[in-house]
Amino acid sequence: MTIPVEVLLTKKKTFERDPERLPEDFHEEVDRLEEEGEWVVQRVAGPYVEVPTRYGRPKKVQMGHLWHHKSCGQCGHIPGYSTSIFWVMRKLGLDYHDPRDQTSCTAWNYYASATSNAAAQAAVALRNFAAAQETGYFPLVHCGTSYGHYKEVREELIRHPELRAQVRAILAKLGKQMVMPEEIVHYSEWFYAMRHEIAARQVRSFEGIAVTVHPACHYYKLVEGDAIYDPDVYGGQRTAIVTGVAQALGAEVRSYSTWFDCCGFGFRHILVQRDFTRSFATRRKIEVMKEEADPDVVLTHDTGCVTTLDKSQFAARAHERNVGVPVMSEAQFAALAMGAHPYKVCQLHWHSADYRPLLEKMGIDWEQAWAEFQQDIKRLENGDIRYLTWEDVDA
Amino acid sequence: MAASALYKAPDVAGYGDVPYEEKARLFDLVKADLRYPDYLYGCYECGICVAVCPSARFYDFSPRRVAQAAAREDVELIYQQMQEDIWECSQCFSCLRCPRGNNPGGIITIMREVAVNNGLASAREALEGYSRIIYKIMSTGTQVSPDMLQPDAFPDWGPEVKDVSDNLDLWRRALPPETLHTTRTGWDVAPRTLVELYLIWFETGALDMIKGVDEGLHMILEEVMEERLEEEGVER
Ligand code: SF4
Numbered sequence A: 001m002t003i004p005v006e007v008l009l010t011k012k013k014t015f016e017r018d019p020e021r022l023p024e025d026f027h028e029e030v031d032r033l034e035e036e037g038e039w040v041v042q043r044v045a046g047p048y049v050e051v052p053t054r055y056g057r058p059k060k061v062q063m064g065h066l067w068h069h070k071s072c073g074q075c076g077h078i079p080g081y082s083t084s085i086f087w088v089m090r091k092l093g094l095d096y097h098d099p100r101d102q103t104s105c106t107a108w109n110y111y112a113s114a115t116s117n118a119a120a121q122a123a124v125a126l127r128n129f130a131a132a133q134e135t136g137y138f139p140l141v142h143c144g145t146s147y148g149h150y151k152e153v154r155e156e157l158i159r160h161p162e163l164r165a166q167v168r169a170i171l172a173k174l175g176k177q178m179v180m181p182e183e184i185v186h187y188s189e190w191f192y193a194m195r196h197e198i199a200a201r202q203v204r205s206f207e208g209i210a211v212t213v214h215p216a217c218h219y220y221k222l223v224e225g226d227a228i229y230d231p232d233v234y235g236g237q238r239t240a241i242v243t244g245v246a247q248a249l250g251a252e253v254r255s256y257s258t259w260f261d262c263c264g265f266g267f268r269h270i271l272v273q274r275d276f277t278r279s280f281a282t283r284r285k286i287e288v289m290k291e292e293a294d295p296d297v298v299l300t301h302d303t304g305c306v307t308t309l310d311k312s313q314f315a316a317r318a319h320e321r322n323v324g325v326p327v328m329s330e331a332q333f334a335a336l337a338m339g340a341h342p343y344k345v346c347q348l349h350w351h352s353a354d355y356r357p358l359l360e361k362m363g364i365d366w367e368q369a370w371a372e373f374q375q376d377i378k379r380l381e382n383g384d385i386r387y388l389t390w391e392d393v394d395a
Numbered sequence B: 001m002a003a004s005a006l007y008k009a010p011d012v013a014g015y016g017d018v019p020y021e022e023k024a025r026l027f028d029l030v031k032a033d034l035r036y037p038d039y040l041y042g043c044y045e046c047g048i049c050v051a052v053c054p055s056a057r058f059y060d061f062s063p064r065r066v067a068q069a070a071a072r073e074d075v076e077l078i079y080q081q082m083q084e085d086i087w088e089c090s091q092c093f094s095c096l097r098c099p100r101g102n103n104p105g106g107i108i109t110i111m112r113e114v115a116v117n118n119g120l121a122s123a124r125e126a127l128e129g130y131s132r133i134i135y136k137i138m139s140t141g142t143q144v145s146p147d148m149l150q151p152d153a154f155p156d157w158g159p160e161v162k163d164v165s166d167n168l169d170l171w172r173r174a175l176p177p178e179t180l181h182t183t184r185t186g187w188d189v190a191p192r193t194l195v196e197l198y199l200i201w202f203e204t205g206a207l208d209m210i211k212g213v214d215e216g217l218h219m220i221l222e223e224v225m226e227e228r229l230e231e232e233g234v235e236r
């Protein structure tokens, strides 16, 4: 008997939440521990947007006055990613803090090598949270893995008093207190929350731009409850993140069958076992997208996913696989929509898969843009300027 | 012979056999992790975790087998998995789709930790070639830094990697955010912050975990950290 796929799909069109089967709300536990004096909760302060999450609970996303918890991989090898996040925020006139007293979450290493433990990981997370709280700015986490890992840490700390005691003792040695933010917020949630403000400032039309979205595993699979799900996007069946932004910007989001698959990053595999990463990224993701959706660009929202999907295509091309589609974060995509310079802001020269046909389709003269960037490089080389500034990129 | 031998021959990976008591001790360490009861609630053996698992597609690997072995307390099989399987996991946590509420990927994280802590052959092998990354993360607080983008390390990433490394200093200075101008770390990290991080590695025993898998690296890291703490006048 054939499986009635169409019937099943219609039945699954929208996700009906059963109010009887709601998992516990972590906010209650976070508040209880605050009442018991176990930690300080950094509250969302100032204007915020409420977004819907997986089980229908609202999540507060603070609009401005944010403490940017940067990502080691974004800053290290996709710097246009972080730059675009900052640039969009500046364009919207929102203040932020780019701290120097931040460490990475160290979770990339942990998931790759296991050379750490629950207490160390929790102490690293809470040290960063304490640093944010000391400034009064609310943390905004750039990396999907940091975000997912910090939510894991929150769960572990809620469940295990002995872990809290251990971490408290360590933080006391550092002169820091135990701090838990009211919400753990990923930058892509901020983009989702602000998508209409971003679209209102759009200067380049994205009509006719076909997009496929890769949702990052650590964003919505790890501690799933407070990831954004919107009944208006995929009927609430998949996370609405990235897709909602692309749609608000007028791009056409196309689906493909392996959307749930991971990218193949693997944490250790991308570093020391890349045959797996390359095969998975190209065969299970890029090729399937090309065959089923033929996108102009792949949008995703995590350091590892951008890296994997972008960098894996070069070797696959040598094997004449059906690859060749640019990859970027929705932050860079949104920045381009708002008129950002493809090199000075989005820093696309750090990417590998060819993005030039996409820029052309967006109406961007990339040759001219590159020449402009090269002029700045000359000024840096000549010593006329030491660094490119925010004023320079919008000149 | 244990039933586990049906899955894979123990001599494939070339690790030595150990007495049952030692295997049981290792499994006890896994079970002693405070997260373990949160990660395993029994197993339906339904295979949903396998269907969503990327590593299961490319390797002789299965999150179901891991959850099952743990649920059945199969000491022999757990040991075998710690030597042969755990490093194949991608730590994507797609397997959290488990209808039983298990976290096979999380169980694997714990098994890996025990493998590292006890210097198992699989851990030493898995971390070969990985030491410069551990050095980077533990000593600078950022795992990936721009200066790691050397074409000889990433020949399969295309000619753009060479462009980046050839132009690294200029291209970093062409980044408008002030914290991103550094080439040695992902961003500019304050000295005080590094001291705090080092204290965390010392206090939680994370630094000592390296000893069993790479003694040389452990010595270098310990020296770097102690020197820095001394410079900053911080006592442990
Ligand atoms: S975390 Fe590991 S076991 Fe689980 S789905 Fe991912 S690769 Fe498979």
Ligand code: SF4
Residues within 6 Å of the ligand: B042, B043, B044, B045, B046, B047, B048, B049, B050, B063, B064, B067, B068, B097, B098, B099, B100, B101, B102, B104
């Ligand atoms: S999905 Fe869960 S219950 Fe099913 S086989 Fe995997 S671990 Fe067992």
